[in-house]
Amino acid sequence: MSKTSLLCCLVASIFCASQRTTAAEPLRVRMENFIVTPSTGPLVHVHVQNRGERAVSAVVRVRWPEGWKGAPAEQTVSIGPKATAKVAFTVEKAVDVAANRYAVVVEARAGDVAVTRTQQVVCATAPYLKPQVDGKLDDWKDAVPITFTTAGKATTAMTCWSRKLFCVAVRAEQMKGGAVQFAVAPESGEKPGRYEFVVLAPEQDGPAKCFLLMRPDDDLKLTEQSRALEGLECGDVQAAVTKEGGATCFEIAVQVKLVPELQPTPGRPFRFSLLVHDGGGLRDLGTVMNLWDDQRQPQSWSRWKGAAFGPTPPFDSNVEFGFSSSIH
Amino acid sequence: MKKTCVAVIVSSLALCFSLARAADEPVVFKTAAASGENAAETGKKAATELKAAFGSAAPKAVLVMDSFEDVASKKAMLDGVASVLPKEILFGGASYGGFTQRGSVNDDGVVLLGIGGDGVGVEAALAENMGAAGLTMEKDLEKLTAALNRAGEKLAKQLPLDRGALMLLISDAHSPKNQLLLDGVQKVAGKKLPITGGSVNKNAGQNWVYFRGAAHTDSAIALLLTGPFKVTQTGRQAKTNEAVIETAREGSASVLKSAPAKPFAVIAFNCGGRKGKLKRLEDELEAIQTSVGKDLPLFGTYCAGEYGPADLSESKGDCTPCGRGWHVMFTVLAR
Numbered sequence: 001m002s003k004t005s006l007l008c009c010l011v012a013s014i015f016c017a018s019q020r021t022t023a024a025e026p027l028r029v030r031m032e033n034f035i036v037t038p039s040t041g042p043l044v045h046v047h048v049q050n051r052g053e054r055a056v057s058a059v060v061r062v063r064w065p066e067g068w069k070g071a072p073a074e075q076t077v078s079i080g081p082k083a084t085a086k087v088a089f090t091v092e093k094a095v096d097v098a099a100n101r102y103a104v105v106v107e108a109r110a111g112d113v114a115v116t117r118t119q120q121v122v123c124a125t126a127p128y129l130k131p132q133v134d135g136k137l138d139d140w141k142d143a144v145p146i147t148f149t150t151a152g153k154a155t156t157a158m159t160c161w162s163r164k165l166f167c168v169a170v171r172a173e174q175m176k177g178g179a180v181q182f183a184v185a186p187e188s189g190e191k192p193g194r195y196e197f198v199v200l201a202p203e204q205d206g207p208a209k210c211f212l213l214m215r216p217d218d219d220l221k222l223t224e225q226s227r228a229l230e231g232l233e234c235g236d237v238q239a240a241v242t243k244e245g246g247a248t249c250f251e252i253a254v255q256v257k258l259v260p261e262l263q264p265t266p267g268r269p270f271r272f273s274l275l276v277h278d279g280g281g282l283r284d285l286g287t288v289m290n291l292w293d294d295q296r297q298p299q300s301w302s303r304w305k306g307a308a309f310g311p312t313p314p315f316d317s318n319v320e321f322g323f324s325s326s327i328h
Numbered sequence: 329m330k331k332t333c334v335a336v337i338v339s340s341l342a343l344c345f346s347l348a349r350a351a352d353e354p355v356v357f358k359t360a361a362a363s364g365e366n367a368a369e370t371g372k373k374a375a376t377e378l379k380a381a382f383g384s385a386a387p388k389a390v391l392v393m394d395s396f397e398d399v400a401s402k403k404a405m406l407d408g409v410a411s412v413l414p415k416e417i418l419f420g421g422a423s424y425g426g427f428t429q430r431g432s433v434n435d436d437g438v439v440l441l442g443i444g445g446d447g448v449g450v451e452a453a454l455a456e457n458m459g460a461a462g463l464t465m466e467k468d469l470e471k472l473t474a475a476l477n478r479a480g481e482k483l484a485k486q487l488p489l490d491r492g493a494l495m496l497l498i499s500d501a502h503s504p505k506n507q508l509l510l511d512g513v514q515k516v517a518g519k520k521l522p523i524t525g526g527s528v529n530k531n532a533g534q535n536w537v538y539f540r541g542a543a544h545t546d547s548a549i550a551l552l553l554t555g556p557f558k559v560t561q562t563g564r565q566a567k568t569n570e571a572v573i574e575t576a577r578e579g580s581a582s583v584l585k586s587a588p589a590k591p592f593a594v595i596a597f598n599c600g601g602r603k604g605k606l607k608r609l610e611d612e613l614e615a616i617q618t619s620v621g622k623d624l625p626l627f628g629t630y631c632a633g634e635y636g637p638a639d640l641s642e643s644k645g646d647c648t649p650c651g652r653g654w655h656v657m658f659t660v661l662a663r
Contacts, residue, residue, distance in 0.1 A: 036601065039465060039466070039504065040503065040504075040601070040653055041503075041504075041653055041654060042567070043567035043568065088567075088568070090567065095465075095466055096466055097466075128531035128532060128534075129532060130532070130533070142532065162397070163397050163435065265424065265600070265603060265604045266424065266531075266600045266601055266603075266604050266632075267599075267600065267601030267602065267603065267604025267605055268604040268605070322604075323604065325502070325529070325530045325531050325600065325632055326530055326531045326532040328462060328464055328530075328532075
């Protein structure tokens with residue numbers, strides 16, 4: 001067989017294997033977000049899901065961005081049928097980049113089934129910072145922004161903390177009116193619930209109203225009702241909204257005493273996600289969290305009067321984030 | 329089995345007699361801690377406890393590591409400590425909390441380590457205005473390396489290194505910058521001198537180093553302990569709740585077992601990130617106490633970077649002091 005034929009056969013077999021893997025999806029992988037900046041050497045988990053009917057032993061490898069070093073080189077994990085396993089890798093050497101996107105290739109192989117996924121992993125961290133809550137985001141330059149684009153419109157989300165406040169900032173390009181809805185919860189606890197808030201953009205720049213939609217104790221069935229916001233006002237949240245150029249800027253400060261389970265301290269994980277309601281459309285931070293497309297539970301987000309949720313639910317609201325020290 | 333590092337004090341013939349005499353002289357390490365919203369009162373309370381623990385003796389130096397949020401509270405805490413103990417002997421910095429053999433301290437607290445007795449000497453050095461503030465590893469590596477190397481050299485040159493048994497290094501240079509400062513220290517001191525310590529809290533507005541009762545930013549301090557005692561060190565890295573507890577348990581037991589003489593104090597410079605992984609703060613201390621017990625003086629503080637032997641995958645068993653993150657660096661002092 002000539003070298004060309006051999007190459008053709010090889011390419012064809014790889015292509016076929018790839019197609020088989022994609023069609024049946026017996027395995028799928030996802031690297032979680034970094035929850036502290038990569039340069040500080042975080043631990044990061046890779047989720048490996050076995051969608052088949054038989055238990056498998058999978059070998060998981062990670063290809064890190066150029067110049068990075070991670071350990072171990074590979075890990076073997078046993079996964080039961082229809083189950084998901086988590087394997088941990090340590091970033092030992094890395095460089096933070098302002099774009100906050102890190103190209104990582106995750107590979108898993110179980111027998112003759114292999115899956116490879118290239119992800120743009122973000123650092124989803126809330127550093128220690130004390131911004132003034134006035135709707136101007138010039139004092140957020142030491143935050144770690146996550147930017148995503150929805151229908152050509154850019155949105156940047158940031159979080160930070162201090163002893164008494166958990167803060168959220170959003171800069172939404174080309175936004176008219178609307179609202180920011182976000183969910184926050186401890187990483188794990190006895191209760192699976194969350195705190196969920198919505199802040200409405202006022203007509204004029206200035207203070208904005210915040211409403212508390214969910215508490216951890218609440219029945220998740222509440223999420224399905226399109227509730228009126230009257231009566232859900234939350235005085236323990238300070239919010240301000242301004243227009244800046246072509247963007248709308250939200251700045252929100254939640255008193256930590258309102259969400260006591262978070263216990264912010266550097267290194268501590270928590271769960272967070274965010275939606276921007278923009279004139280009938282939704283911008284979903286979950287779109288850049290590398291979630292699997294079916295990680296969309298209808299009860300992940302509360303409906304409320306005035307909000308437009310399409311037929312497909314947004315991505316789940318409990319994405320991994322972490323508290324960190326100031327970044328410099 | 330993971331190795332530990334044993335540094336034996338090297339004595340010259342000329343010093344034999346004085347060392348033999350010094351070996352009989354007392355070495356006193358005591359700890360104290362307090363928590364409370366009133367920083368001045370908290371500082372005073374901890375200092376009063378420490379002074380009582382020393383009895384008629386007096387500490388030669390006190391390591392002060394606090395976890396108050398703003399600089400006004402930190403200065404009030406220092407004033408509180410200084411209302412009981414001489415300001416000139418107060419050294420330390422801002423932390424994320426800590427522990428002693430009697431319990432853990434979270435936010436709004438202070439942990440003290442008093443060092444005294446005729447058998448121990450303490451020499452102190454300050455490197456102020458290092459020129460590292462605001463510089464990042466990503467954008468300013470060259471400048472940062474030069475500034476921190478220079479500061480490390482400056483610290484080391486102020487100290488009688490040939491007599492040193494252990495260096496305590498406290499810096500406003502968090503991980504991974506802490507290695508750059510240590511490189512400077514080791515350029516002068518060499519890599520054999522046992523060093524432990526930590527980087528102060530790096531939260532904006534909290535990055536303070538204390539030297540003779542005054543607070544400084546963009547600075548580092550070193551305390552050189554001299555005396556006829558032996559130092560055993562080990563470092564353990566962890567990034568999950570279970571691993572933090574287990575490495576604390578195993579690391580402390582290992583270092584204690586390796587002590588070549590009777591231990592009289594345990595020092596643990598620990599990582600604030602490790603603290604963040606703990607579901608229950610006391611779990612780590614309780615793991616340490618399974619070997620260390622509750623009577624041996626134990627001084628622990630959570631930092632933004634730690635100095636000591638690294639526990640990295642590529643350097644198992646290498647005892648050279650390093651600047652790292654995510655570590656607990658145990659040091660046992662014995663004689």
